[in-house]
Amino acid sequence: TAEKDLTARSDVYSLGSVLYEMLTGNPPHVGASGQQIIMKIVTEEAAPVTQVRKSVPANVAAATAKALEKLPADRFASAAEFAAALRNPSFAPTTVGTAARTAVPWYRGPSAVPLLVAAVVLLAGLAVWGWLRPDPPAAVARFDIRVASGPDPATIGNGASLAIAPDGSHFVYVTVDGNLYDRALDQLESRALPARGFAPFFSPDGEWIGYADGTALKKIAPNGGPPLEIATVSADLFRGGSWGEDGTIVYAPDISSPLLRVPDGGGPSDTLTRLDTARGVISHRWPEWLPGQHGVLFQACRGSLDRCEVAVLDLRTDSVRYLVPGTSPHFLSTGHLVYTTPDGALLAAPFDPDRMALTGNPVSLLEGVLVRASWNAEVAIARNGTLLYLGGQSGGxxxxxxxxxxxxxxxxxxxxxxxxxxxxxxxxxxxxxxxxxxxxxxxxxxxxxxxxxxxxxxxxxxxxxxxxxxxxxxxxxxxxxxxxxxxxxxxxxxxxxxxxxxxxxxxxxxxxxxxxxxxxxxxxxxxxxxxxxxxxxxxxxxxxxxxxxxxxxxxxxxxxxxxxxxxxxxxxxxxxxxxxxxxxxxxxxxxxxxxxxxxxxxxxxxxxxxxxxxxxxxxxxxxxxxxxxxxxxxxxxxxxxxxxxxxxxxxxxxxxxxxxxTQGNATTIVVVLNWFEELRRRMAAE
CATH class of the missing domain: 2.120.10.30 (TolB, C-terminal domain)
Structure with missing residues (x-):
C-alpha cells in the first residue's frame, strides 16, 4: 500500500491479505508481474470475498474488507480488534468499502466462525513468531576472484597488496607493476585507479584510500579525483597505515622506525611509539587503531619474521604490552584479535579492547595464508565479516x-x-x-x-x-x-x-x-x-x-x-x-x-x-x-x-x-562471505 510508516494497521492489512487468500484461494490482487500487482493494490479495490465464496459469513467478509482498506485509518487499529470482529456475527462496518453485501444463511455463520477465528489467531501467532525469531545464521560462501590488468592476468604485488572497504562492498589490490585497482564484489571487472603504490588502507567511511607511492603517504577517492599527499615516507619501505575515526592516521614510515601519526589532511607527523631497544626491537609495523582510538595494535620486530610479536599501545597510559608472537594484527567486532604466524596460519583469540588484553587461548582458523618478505600477511577483513586473502607462499x-x-x-x-x-x-x-x-x-x-x-x-x-x-x-x-x-x-x-x-x-x-x-x-x-x-x-x-x-x-x-x-x-x-x-x-x-x-x-x-x-x-x-x-x-x-x-x-x-x-604467481584472491559465522563456530567448538 506504499505506506511511509509501518504500524499495527500495516500488520492488519497483511493478516487480511492472508485470510482473503485462505477464504478465496487467491490473493486480494493478482497480476502477470510484480508491477501489475502493485498498481492494482494502489488503484483497485479487492473483489468482495462473497463474490468468490458465497458461503462466507457476512461479518467475516466485512471484517476482511475492513482489514484491506487502503487508508490505514480505515482499518482495525490492531490484530485484536480484527479477531474480535471475526468472532462477532453482528459485526458490520460503518463504511462498507469493499465489504460484501451478499446475504448468507444465518445458520452457516456460527459454525464457520470458530474455525475462521482459530485460523486468524494462528496466523497472528505465526506472524509474531516470524517477527521476533532471530535470523538464521548467514551461510558462509567461498569463491575466488581472478584479477586482471588489461587483457592479461595480473600478478598481485610483492608487498602489502590488499585492502577492503569497511562495508565489504569493494576492495583494492595492487599488481606487481604497482598499479592500484578497485573491484566491487558485485562486478565482473576491476577498475584502474589513477595511482601507483602499495600497502593500501581505507578510511572508516570508505570515502578514501590511503597508500604509499615510494616517496609519500597519499590518499585518493575510489570514485575519482587526483591523489593528495599527506606525509613523507622513506623510499619503498612504508609498512602500513590505519585511519582513525577522528581523521588521524597512524603509520609506519619505514622498516626501522617507530610508529608516527598525522592528520589525514596533512601536516607535521609526531612520534607515537618508541622502539624497545632493551628488548631488541628494531621496527614497528602494520598498525591498526582500536575502537575509540585509545590504543593501537601493531607488530614489533626484532630482526626477522620469526622474531615479530603482536603488541598494543595503550594511549591512556603510554605503555606497550606484548601479546603473542605473530604478524598483521586485526581487531574484529566479534571481540577477537586475529593475526598470522610466519608459516601462514591465521589465528584468533578473544580480546578485550578496553583492558587491551587477551582473554582466551588462540585458535587456528585458516592455513596457507601468504606471508610476505615485508613481514605481513595478505589478509583483509571488512566490518560485515567478508574476508579476503591470498594463498600460497611468498616469492623467494x-x-x-x-x-x-x-x-x-x-x-x-x-x-x-x-x-x-x-x-x-x-x-x-x-x-x-x-x-x-x-x-x-x-x-x-x-x-x-x-x-x-x-x-x-x-x-x-x-x-x-x-x-x-x-x-x-x-x-x-x-x-x-x-x-x-x-x-x-x-x-x-x-x-x-x-x-x-x-x-x-x-x-x-x-x-x-x-x-x-x-x-x-x-x-x-x-x-x-x-x-x-x-x-x-x-x-x-x-x-x-x-x-x-x-x-x-x-x-x-x-x-x-x-x-x-x-x-x-x-x-x-x-x-x-x-x-x-x-x-x-x-x-x-x-x-x-x-x-x-x-x-x-x-x-x-x-x-x-x-x-x-x-x-x-x-x-x-x-x-x-x-x-x-x-x-x-x-x-x-x-x-x-x-x-x-x-x-x-x-x-x-x-x-x-x-x-x-622473484614474482609470485598469485593471480587469484580468495573471498569468504559471512566469515564471522565460521569464526564464531570455530571459537565455540574449542
Missing part, C-alpha cells in the same frame, strides 16, 4: 650476478628468506644466509664448482662477513641465548663456532677492517644503537656513534680511516660518512634517500641503494674528505631490506651479487 629471491651495465645472471634461483650475500676476498665463493633446511643459516656457493655447502647449524643466523684473509666468517645468531650475539667460524667448516663477545644487548652486522685497526658493529642496547665495536684481542668495546636515531649498515673504507653508514636522523634514510676511530665530522653522501652503503676497494667510490636503483658517489679522502658527483649504476628488483648491505662487489671483476625478488 634469486641470487643474481649483475655487471655494470645492469645485465643479470641468476646463479641460485628461488631462495627462501635469503639475505646479505658476500664475496670471499678472492671472489671464488659467496656466503649468504637462507632458510633452506629450517631456520636461516650461513650457506656457501662455490662459483667454480657450482656447489653449495652449509657453514652454520645454530639457527636464525644473519649477516655473514669474511675476514680479509678469507679464512673465517663472522655472523650474528640468537642460538642458545635470548639476545643476538656475534659468532665466528672457520670458512672451511672445520672446528667449532666461537662466540666473539660476552655482552648484553643484541649484536648485529659487523664491518671488518682490511688491514687491521678498528672494526665497527651495530649493537642494540637499552641506551641506543649504532656501529660501535673496536675488535681487538683484549679490551672492551667502546661506543662510536650512539644516538636516538637508527644507525646501521656500517662499511669501512679500505684504509680503515672512514666509515659510511645509514641513518634516519633527517627524517628519512640517508648515507653518511664519519671519521674512524673518532667520529669527527659528518658528510652526507646520498641525496633524496639512500641505504646500504658499500665502499669500493679503491676507496674512491661509495655505492648505495635507493629502492631498486644502485648509485655510485665519487669521494676523496685526502687531504680531507669530500663528496663528488653521483651516478646511477643500474636498476634491478632488489630485496627491500635495509638494516644491512644486501649486495656486494667482486674485488676482481667488478661484478655485483644481489638478491632480486
Amino acid at each position: 629471491y634469486d641470487l643474481t650476478l649483475v655487471d655494470s651495465t645492469g645485465t643479470g645472471q641468476v646463479v641460485l634461483p628461488d631462495l627462501t628468506d635469503a639475505q646479505a650475500p658476500r664475496f670471499s676476498p678472492d671472489g671464488r665463493r659467496i656466503a649468504f644466509t637462507a632458510a633452506l633446511e629450517g631456520p636461516a643459516e650461513v650457506w656457501m656457493f662455490d662459483r667454480t664448482l657450482e656447489t653449495m655447502s652449509r657453514l652454520t647449524f645454530e639457527g636464525n643466523v644473519l649477516y655473514p662477513v669474511w675476514t680479509p684473509g678469507g679464512d673465517t666468517v663472522y655472523y650474528s645468531t640468537d642460538a642458545g641465548s635470548s639476545s643476538r650475539n656475534l659468532w665466528r667460524r672457520a670458512a672451511d667448516g672445520s672446528g667449532m663456532p666461537e662466540r666473539v663477545l660476552e655482552r648484553t644487548g643484541d649484536q648485529y652486522e659487523i664491518a671488518l677492517p682490511a688491514t687491521g685497526g678498528v672494526a665497527l658493529m651495530r649493537e642494540v642496547t637499552a641506551t641506543g644503537s649504532g656501529p660501535e665495536l673496536p675488535l681487538r684481542p683484549v679490551g672492551e668495546p667502546r661506543p662510536w656513534v650512539v644516538t636516538e636515531f637508527s644507525e646501521r649498515a656500517p662499511s669501512l673504507s679500505p684504509d680503515g680511516r672512514w666509515a659510511a653508514y645509514t641513518s634516519n636522523e633527517s627524517g628519512q634514510d640517508e648515507v653518511y660518512v664519519r671519521a674512524v676511530p673518532e667520529p669527527a665530522g659528518r658528510w652526507q653522501v646520498s641525496s633524496g634517500g639512500g641505504t646500504e652503503p658499500l665502499w669500493a676497494q679503491d676507496g674512491r667510490t661509495i655505492y648505495y641503494r635507493r629502492a631498486d636503483t644502485l648509485f655510485a658517489t665519487a669521494v676523496q679522502t685526502v687531504p680531507a674528505f669530500a663528496v663528488g658527483r653521483r651516478r646511477i649504476v643500474f636498476t634491478t628488483p632488489f630485496e627491500q631490506l635495509n638494516n644491512h648491505t644486501n649486495y656486494d662487489r667482486d674485488p676482481r671483476t667488478g661484478e655485483f651479487v644481489v638478491l632480486t625478488q
